[in-house]
Each structure stands twice: as C-alpha cells, then as structure tokens.
Amino acid sequence: MQSPLWPQMRDVLLIGGGHAHALVLRKWGMAPQAGSRITVINPGPVAPYTGMLPGHIAGHYSRDSMMIDLIRLARFAGARVVMGRAVGIDRGTKQAILADGRRLRYDVASIDIGIASTLPDLPGFEDHALAAKPLGGYAEGWEAFLAHAPEAPRLVIIGAGVGGAELAMASAHRLAQTGRKAEITLLERQDEALPNVGEGARRALLAALARHGVVVKTGAMPVAVAKGSVTLADGQVLPSDFTLSVAGAQPQPWLADTGLALHKGFVTISPTLQSSDPSIFAVGDCAHMGFAPRPKAGVFAVRQAPILYHNLRASLSGVPLRRYHPQRDYLKLISMGEQRAVADKLGLRLEGAWLWRWKDRIDRKFMAKFEDYPAMKRPALPKGAVAGLAEVVGEKPLCGGCGAKVGGDTLRGALARLPAPRRADVLSGPGDDAGILSVGKGMQVLTTDHLRAFSNDAALMARIAAIHALGDIWAMGATPQSALSQITLPRLGPTLQADMLAEILAASAEVFTAAGADVLGGHSTIGAELSIGFSLTGLATQPILKTTARAGDAIILTKPIGTGTILAAEMAMTNAKGMLLGEAVAACYASMQRPLGVASRRLAPHATAMTDVTGFGLAAHLLEMLEGAGLSADVQLDQIPFLEGAETLAALGVASSGAPANRAACLGRIAAPVSARTDLLFDPQTAGGLLATVPTDRAEEVLAALQDAGEPAAIIGHVASGPVMLRVTG
Incomplete structure (x- = not known):
C-alpha cells in the first residue's frame, strides 16, 4: 500500500x-x-x-x-x-x-x-490454429495437445524464421520424449528459410531441422486452415493435428x-x-x-x-x-530442441551443448530478478518501549480484508455489555448476521460491514467490500434493499482523490444495482489508508437465523475457503516454489467477487439455519451455529472446497494475522487432525460463501440446484446431537 x-x-x-x-x-x-x-x-x-x-x-x-x-x-x-x-x-x-x-x-x-503472430485473414485460422504470440495461449494449447496427441502426430508450423525453427525442433524433441514420432512441416512463403540469420547459423539450423525430421517447404503459401489440415496455394493439402503460426509480427x-x-x-x-x-x-x-x-x-x-x-x-x-x-548487432542464441544451441553473430557457425548451457544461465539469471525481492525492513522498537509491545506488533504485517477483524472473544465480550433491545419493533439485537426490525407486515434486516484495503485497486476493493457486506443480507434469505457507503480515502492529490472516489462509487453501485438495492449516499473522509464499508438494509418475510439448525441436517458450503492465507501470502510476496502466487491471488479475487444472491435464493426455501463465512473462519462460524442450537457436527476435510494454492501456502506456514485468534476461539470445542487443511478451518474469509444446514433428505437436491446454477457448493458434513463439538475427520 x-x-x-x-x-x-x-x-x-x-x-x-x-x-x-x-x-x-x-x-x-x-x-x-x-x-x-x-x-x-x-x-x-x-x-x-x-x-x-x-x-x-x-x-x-x-x-x-x-x-x-x-x-x-x-x-x-x-x-x-x-x-x-x-x-x-x-x-x-x-x-x-x-x-x-x-x-x-x-x-x-x-x-x-x-x-501477435495470428493470421486473421487466413480462412479457418481463428477456429483451427494457434498463434505462438501471445505466448500464454500457445503454451496452454500445446500442453492440452500433448495430453491427447496421437501416436504419430502431424504438425504444420507457418513461418520458417528463427522462432518457427526453434519451435519446430522443440516440438519434435518433446514428442519424441513421449514416444511419438511426429511429422512436422515448416512453411515459408519466401524462397529461403531463416532469412534473417547469418550463413553459418543457417546451415547449422537447417541441419538440425533435418535431424529432427522437420520438412522445410519454401515458397509455400497457406490459403486455408481446416480441422485436421492446411491447404496451400498450389492446391496441396497437408494433414495437421496441430497448426501453429509463427509468421511475422502483427x-x-x-x-x-x-x-x-x-x-x-x-x-x-x-x-x-x-x-x-x-x-x-x-x-x-x-x-x-x-x-x-x-x-x-x-x-x-x-x-x-x-x-x-x-x-x-x-x-x-x-x-x-x-x-x-x-x-547495431547482438548475439542470438537459438535453441535446437534438445539441450543444444547455435550462436548467430558476424556470420560465424558455433553450436553445441555448451551454448545451450550459456543460454540457460542467461535466461535463469533474468528470471531470478523476479523470484526473490528484498524484504522490507520493519522499524525497530524505540528504546525503553513498554513490555509486551513487540508481541502485540508481531512479525507479520496486519492483514487487510477480514484478516484485520477484531478477534471473536474480544467482540463477544464487548457485545455482552450492550443493553437488550427495548423497542417492540426491534426483533433482534447483536448475535446474528443482521439486526431484524418489524416493518408493516414484513421484516427488515439491517447490517454494516467494512474492509481495510488489501489491494491498491480501489475499484476491485469496492466490488469485494460490497459483496462482502451483502453477505449478511443474503445469509438471512433477505432481498437487498438499500445501501449507504462509508469510505476512508488515503491522502491523495485532488485529481487522484476524485478519481479514486468515483471508481469506488461506480464499482460498488454496479454490485448493489445488480443485487436489487438502491444506493442512497453515504459518508467519506480522509485517513491513513483506504477503507471501504457499507450499511445495508434488506427485506424478508421470515429471516433465516444462524442458530436454528437441527440434528441430522446436512451442512452445505457454497464457496471454497482460503482467502486469508492467500492474501497474507500476497502481502508478504511469498515465493512458493512450484506454484504461481499471482494465479492463486487472481482466483481468490474471482471467488471474492462472486455474489451470493443466486446461492441464497437456492438455499433459502430449504435452509434450517444459515450464515456467511467471514472473518472468524469456517470452524468458528460453524461453532456459532451449533452453540446457538446446542448441537455438534461431523465434518469431512476432504469434502471442503479450498481455493487454488491455499493448502500449499498453509503447508509453508503462511497464515493470516487473524488466524491465531480464530484458532484460540475454537479451543476445547474442536477435534481435528493436524494438517494444513485443518489450519485453513481457522482462516479468516473475506466475501466468503454461505454456510447452511438443510434437511438431509433434501440435501442432494439442493446441492444439485446450486451446482446447476454454477455455484461451487459442497456438502461438507452433518449436524448431530450435542454437546457442542466440531469433529473433523479426513
């Protein structure tokens, strides 16, 4: 930030x-x-x-x-x-x-x-071929092809420059390693392949292409691509199981x-x-x-x-x-499929495994720049600081989102001092997801929530904060009605301040409008950092409480868990070998931006109790449901959906700053194996899923309805008779 x-x-x-x-x-x-x-x-x-x-x-x-x-x-x-x-x-x-x-x-x-190396004017290309650039789609398409490639695959590569030659030899080598003998044809519309390399390198590359069995066709102009073939201008039809363009730069x-x-x-x-x-x-x-x-x-x-x-x-x-x-000139190190390379500079011919090792060192050195970053130094405690300050500050940065929530025990202690509701039209006070008011012949639910920013993208934060706040309305089976914003902006110049405020209001209004709620206004101020919150109302005939589960009910969770761990890893710039943290963060963002309205409408007619999984984590939220009803539950770890990368990060010891308090709040009321998956039960969730109990005889039907609507829901366990205890297996 x-x-x-x-x-x-x-x-x-x-x-x-x-x-x-x-x-x-x-x-x-x-x-x-x-x-x-x-x-x-x-x-x-x-x-x-x-x-x-x-x-x-x-x-x-x-x-x-x-x-x-x-x-x-x-x-x-x-x-x-x-x-x-x-x-x-x-x-x-x-x-x-x-x-x-x-x-x-x-x-x-x-x-x-x-x-781009796409060929938009070549009939059939968009439907039946891939372009080498952009690289991401090509790499994914190649892996998909390898998984189902025939025993003798036929490939046509359009463009016999350096890139086409490299990829032809790389493809031949990879297919040979899988026991497949490929027929690869490399097409060049000019009269000579490899037109932009020196004579020595050209001879070496043409010899290497021949060793790999790659057929080079010059003066070859593709005029159409179909499923399984490429047609040339001279009428020749080349069979092709995989067609790739490396032709030129678009x-x-x-x-x-x-x-x-x-x-x-x-x-x-x-x-x-x-x-x-x-x-x-x-x-x-x-x-x-x-x-x-x-x-x-x-x-x-x-x-x-x-x-x-x-x-x-x-x-x-x-x-x-x-x-x-x-x-004016630069050294080109061109790979030759196997771990060999040829050097092109000044027309010389140099090739061998030592050149590939040189290229490998250059490439790895470049990528090493993006593997480990200097750790940000935390300011030292001032001399004479009070005892216990270091423990409160901790070694990890304070998480954003629900990872920054006050611990459950602290919150319960504070709420216990509040007076009970006195008005007849106030039907419930602290303790459920939202307050309930009597309005005419119906009921209105009222809630408020806000998030400390974990991303510099204010529009992203606004969407997530809006969906997160709406979770309390949806958890009670209510229809969103109205929203008021509470926004704390960081110190900015006037232009950036106006820009950020406009982005937040536009992004959140889009969420609320889609949910059926009217945005009524709100309040803004300037502070040390970005914080976005909303006060909401919703309407319900009979709100669903979170403390009314029944013994025998099935427990349904509508979203995977792990947001707190992934966001903590992103804040710490964790380098988790074997995974791309950015992709896990992107999947986490996508999950948090998924509204719960559809899931709520599918669950509300059948749920005996319901809540949304947020800052206290799955275990504590489920225990809240059980405690209110005096029941216990059996949950299977292998049935709980986890966000991509969350388990890997938890196994590395990554955890949100809010996780220890969540774990402490569950002590004596949970029996679970020691594992990374168990650790994620205490992970604070931001814009998490709905947690509902439904009669067992309707559970599969409700789950099917959720999944048919595209919800990543799962039955994770069952409610049993008391005393209050959460038993976790698997």
Missing part, C-alpha cells in the same frame, strides 16, 4: 506486462518515486518470458519457471495491478480504455503489449485508433522512447524505433528498461530525459 507520508499526485500507467515494464516495476520497488501512483494493466496475473518458451515447449522448463508473477512484482513495487485488456487510449482525457469499459487515467503512460489492432504516429501498425518512437504524443512512451516489440530501425527482439526491450524507468520519472519531476542507443 502507499506510504501515508507522501500523498500520490500523478499517475504513471504501464499498459501491458512486457519485459521492459517488468524491469521498470522491479526498479520502482527499489526506489519509488514520491508522489506518483503507478499502475500496470495486463490481461492476466502472470506474463511469460519469451526467452524460455522454446525450452518450455521442449520440456526443459516448467510453465511456472518461465512466468513473471506480476502480482508479486506489483506488491514489491507498490503498484496497482488491473487485470484487463487495453483496447484504446483516449488522449483527450488521458485515459486508457479497457475491454470491460473501465477507464484508467494517466499523466504519463507507456505501452509494452508485444505483438501489431495490436487498437493502436491504429490512438492517433499516434505508426509504422506498419507499430508505435513510432524517438530516442527518448516517446511516441508522437510526449506523454505516451512505447517499448518492446510493439514499438518501432524510427531513429534506428531494428528487428523485433527481446534484447531491445530489456535494454530499453533503464531508459524508460528514468524517463517516466523525469516526465513527472521535470529533469532531463535520456536517450536510448540500440546496439
């Missing part, structure tokens, strides 16, 4: 998660610019490193080893990550336009969105509508990396260096990064910009 010492005044917007932008973010984390807010837009939470793609296709690298985790990187940089696809720039208002209609402002922006089409000066669709830039609009920079393959034209190659993006880092900051601070001087 931002430092409260320096209010953010100006916006730096990075459009795309390319190599140059990743390096800029890393440098930004080492030396943030006071007063700026930096945002990166990318379609997903991770970005592939192109240098390792052939090795991944060949089976030398796992998928996670070639992915830059933008979520972890952005946390280190103090940046806001917006997962979306840019489709335009409104230069008049200085806003980037996303595919979902969202607009993000900038004072200075940079474009690093790479290129610019992102939306660049044509920006009004920027372009060269064949690519943004023309000056030596300072600025486009024809001085407030917009461009780097990497999407840029054309008009002052010194060069082929598309990742080496230029990497070496542009330090200049871009300086010039973005200089544009906002008023210091002189620097010029980029690209090298």
